[in-house]
Amino acid sequence: MLFRILKNSFLKRPKAVLLIFLSITMGAAVATAFLGISGEISHKMALELRSYGANILLEPSAVEGGFLREEDLPKIKTVFWKYNITGFTPYLFSIAEFSAGGKKERGVVSGTWFAKQLEVPGEDSSIQGIKGIAPWWEVQGRWPEDAAEAIIGAALAKRLNVVAGGDVTTIVRGRSQQFRIVGVVTTGGYEEEQLFAPLVTVQSLLQLPGKVSRVLVSALTVPMDDFGKKDPATMSKDEYEKWYCTAYVTSVAKNVEEVMAGSRAKPIWQIASAEGALLKKLNSVMLLLTVLALGASATAVSTSLMASMAERSPEIALMKAVGADRFQISAIFVGETLLISMAGGVVGYLLGDQLAEVISRTVFSSTIVSPLWLFPTAIISALSVAIAGSVVPLRRALLIEPVRVLKG
Amino acid sequence: MATTIIETGGLTRSYGDICALKPLDLQVPEGEWLSVMGHSGSGKSTLMNLVGGLDRPSAGSLMVGGEDLLALSEDGLARFRREFVGIIFQQHHLVPYLTAVENVMLAQYFHSVPDEAEARSALERVGLGHRLKNRPGELSGGEQQRVCIARAIINSPKLLLGDEPTGNLDHKSTVMIMELLKELRAEERFTVVMVTHNQEVAAWGDRTIYLDDGVLVREERTNS
Ligand SMILES: Nc1ncnc2c1ncn2[C@@H]1O[C@H](COP(=O)(O)OP(=O)(O)OP(=O)(O)O)[C@@H](O)[C@H]1O
Ligand SMILES: [Mg+2]
Numbered sequence: 114m115l116f117r118i119l120k121n122s123f124l125k126r127p128k129a130v131l132l133i134f135l136s137i138t139m140g141a142a143v144a145t146a147f148l149g150i151s152g153e154i155s156h157k158m159a160l161e162l163r164s165y166g167a168n169i170l171l172e173p174s175a176v177e178g179g180f181l182r183e184e185d186l187p188k189i190k191t192v193f194w195k196y197n198i199t200g201f202t203p204y205l206f207s208i209a210e211f212s213a214g215g216k217k218e219r220g221v222v223s224g225t226w227f228a229k230q231l232e233v234p235g236e237d238s239s240i241q242g243i244k245g246i247a248p249w250w251e252v253q254g255r256w257p258e259d260a261a262e263a264i265i266g267a268a269l270a271k272r273l274n275v276v277a278g279g280d281v282t283t284i285v286r287g288r289s290q291q292f293r294i295v296g297v298v299t300t301g302g303y304e305e306e307q308l309f310a311p312l313v314t315v316q317s318l319l320q321l322p323g324k325v326s327r328v329l330v331s332a333l334t335v336p337m338d339d340f341g342k343k344d345p346a347t348m349s350k351d352e353y354e355k356w357y358c359t360a361y362v363t364s365v366a367k368n369v370e371e372v373m374a375g376s377r378a379k380p381i382w383q384i385a386s387a388e389g390a391l392l393k394k395l396n397s398v399m400l401l402l403t404v405l406a407l408g409a410s411a412t413a414v415s416t417s418l419m420a421s422m423a424e425r426s427p428e429i430a431l432m433k434a435v436g437a438d439r440f441q442i443s444a445i446f447v448g449e450t451l452l453i454s455m456a457g458g459v460v461g462y463l464l465g466d467q468l469a470e471v472i473s474r475t476v477f478s479s480t481i482v483s484p485l486w487l488f489p490t491a492i493i494s495a496l497s498v499a500i501a502g503s504v505v506p507l508r509r510a511l512l513i514e515p516v517r518v519l520k521g
Numbered sequence: 522m523a524t525t526i527i528e529t530g531g532l533t534r535s536y537g538d539i540c541a542l543k544p545l546d547l548q549v550p551e552g553e554w555l556s557v558m559g560h561s562g563s564g565k566s567t568l569m570n571l572v573g574g575l576d577r578p579s580a581g582s583l584m585v586g587g588e589d590l591l592a593l594s595e596d597g598l599a600r601f602r603r604e605f606v607g608i609i610f611q612q613h614h615l616v617p618y619l620t621a622v623e624n625v626m627l628a629q630y631f632h633s634v635p636d637e638a639e640a641r642s643a644l645e646r647v648g649l650g651h652r653l654k655n656r657p658g659e660l661s662g663g664e665q666q667r668v669c670i671a672r673a674i675i676n677s678p679k680l681l682l683g684d685e686p687t688g689n690l691d692h693k694s695t696v697m698i699m700e701l702l703k704e705l706r707a708e709e710r711f712t713v714v715m716v717t718h719n720q721e722v723a724a725w726g727d728r729t730i731y732l733d734d735g736v737l738v739r740e741e742r743t744n745s
Binding site: 124431433437439519 | 614616617619
């Protein structure tokens with residue numbers, strides 16, 4: 114009988130039903146789309162953010178002196194968190210005397226990788242170096258390709274009065290090496306006082322073959338939370354495992370440190386925490402937007418239900434007069450809204466999934482796989498919208514006094 | 522002497538300053554057909570609604586079928602209405618999107634379980650066996666009122682209330698409805714309280730009371 118009542122009441126008032134259905138569908142669609150792409154957005158944002166600099170610094174653990182070994186570097190591509198490591202580059206530097214066209218200046222010479230093809234057995238080949246982890250560097254000219262080519266920081270270039278195409282002689286402890294300057298680099302930072310040359314050349318200039326003084330690593334990490342901030346040394350075995358298997362910047366750093374002999378890895382906190390905070394904010398914004406969208410559709414549902422309650426008050430009064438109690442009245446109207454919202458949830462899910470797909474394609478030019486929990490979430494959103502939207506109208510309906518409405 | 526089905530003591534209903542029903546003492550024995558007359562605004566519907574558990578008195582006592590209506594909760598009154606009372610209004614109040622038989626089944630649904638066969642036979646008893654699947658909009662006024670009667674008697678009420686059930690009907694339909702009610706009462710033995718403006722309709726009852734400005738001013742036995 115309840116079904117008969119609902120069916121006929123739907124057929125009799127298709128417009129009102131459609132309106133409620135649409136409100137719920139919209140809400141569920143927007144919620145589905147937002148939640149569907151929020152994971153994607155976080156991921157994409159994290160990737161974008163990674164281009165603003167490395168977040169882990171590897172240094173020799175010895176108090177003074179000491180170097181890392183270049184031969185250990187490929188191992189970074191084999192660690193547990195290897196897929197989170199988007200790039201790294203080694204540095205070997207020293208104070209040096211530069212001379213060009215009769216001018217002499219002091220500065221820093223840095224040996225590094227620019228874009229080195231790295232082959233690691235059992236892993237995909239990759240390109241590592243400054244170009245990858247510092248994409249914001251602006252090079253006027255080109256990147257070095259030859260062992261005797263270098264790029265020079267803009268400030269140092271100005272002092273030496275050299276431009277791309279010129280030569281700079283670098284003298285360290287009596288040994289000298291001439292570099293052909295192929296580019297002038299602007300970074301906005303201390304790097305502008307340095308000369309960057311291929312690692313091997315600087316190693317032989319400094320007579321430190323196979324040595325590296327620091328490595329900068331760029332890794333995708335999750336925001337630090339209270340658990341992440343705990344000292345791993347104080348953790349139980351289970352806790353340590355959980356910590357190790359969460360991509361906190363500290364656990365990734367620890368992971369890298371383990372493969373680099375004699376190294377100590379330090380998170381670059383400024384960057385790590387700024388990113389974490391930004392991603393957290395982004396997630397809260399997405400969640401807030403979802404809640405707002407659901408709130409808006411609940412309001413729309415409430416409004417249309419109110420309107421249809423007003424229109425249906427004679428019917429409600431009549432049902433009460435023939436003996437329907439509050440529970441029976443509620444069952445009819447809640448049943449109606451729940452049925453509509455189920456349908457709205459399913460359709461909203463399908464629409465929202467498509468919407469997420471389109472957004473992801475146009476904004477991030479990538480496809481997404483919608484997570485399994487999205488469907489139940491869409492249905493639950495639709496039901497919550499329906500329930501939230503029904504509260505006030507239903508209370509109205511229950512307050513209807515049959516005598517007043519049925520006056521003859 | 523039959524048992525008393527309705528007993529009021531100082532029953533009063535006021536709306537702010539307006540006193541729609543002045544303290545009223547009334548007894549209705551089980552099985553009686555009571556007609557209620559009075560000019561417009563004299564409190565007839567007010568009395569009817571109180572007795573039917575659709576409204577609550579401002580003061581006084583009200584026992585119907587051994588139940589103290591003042592002591593019942595809102596849901597208790599709803600249960601009282603569906604189990605004890607059948608109501609017919611002047612406007613044939615039917616759910617517009619349900620067919621005749623579904624409108625009757627609605628009362629069964631609220632009461633216990635809908636039984637389509639029983640609902641059909643109720644409509645056949647009021648002479649509407651051929652209009653089961655029609656919606657109210659497709660029925661004449663008299664036919665709609667007969668659907669209301671079928672709905673009112675479907676749960677075998679002890680008390681049948683009518684608030685000018687023939688008020689909108691012509692003479693012929695009125696007589697038809699009254700005869701139908703008389704027949705049904707003979708079979709079902711329910712008590713009838715019927716509000717009417719029509720002396721002729723009132724004469725179908727055993728007794729008529731007259732209200733004036735919320736006061737019972739006169740009562741007379743009908744000689745039938
Ligand atoms: N909800 C209400 N609020 C205020 N006054 C009301 C209300 N319902 C009824 N009244 C007043 O109570 C009095 C009795 O009304 P009631 O409906 O009982 O009259 P009635 O005898 O049924 O009249 P009619 O023959 O026109 O139906 C009237 O004066 C009416 O204005
Ligand atoms: Mg009246």
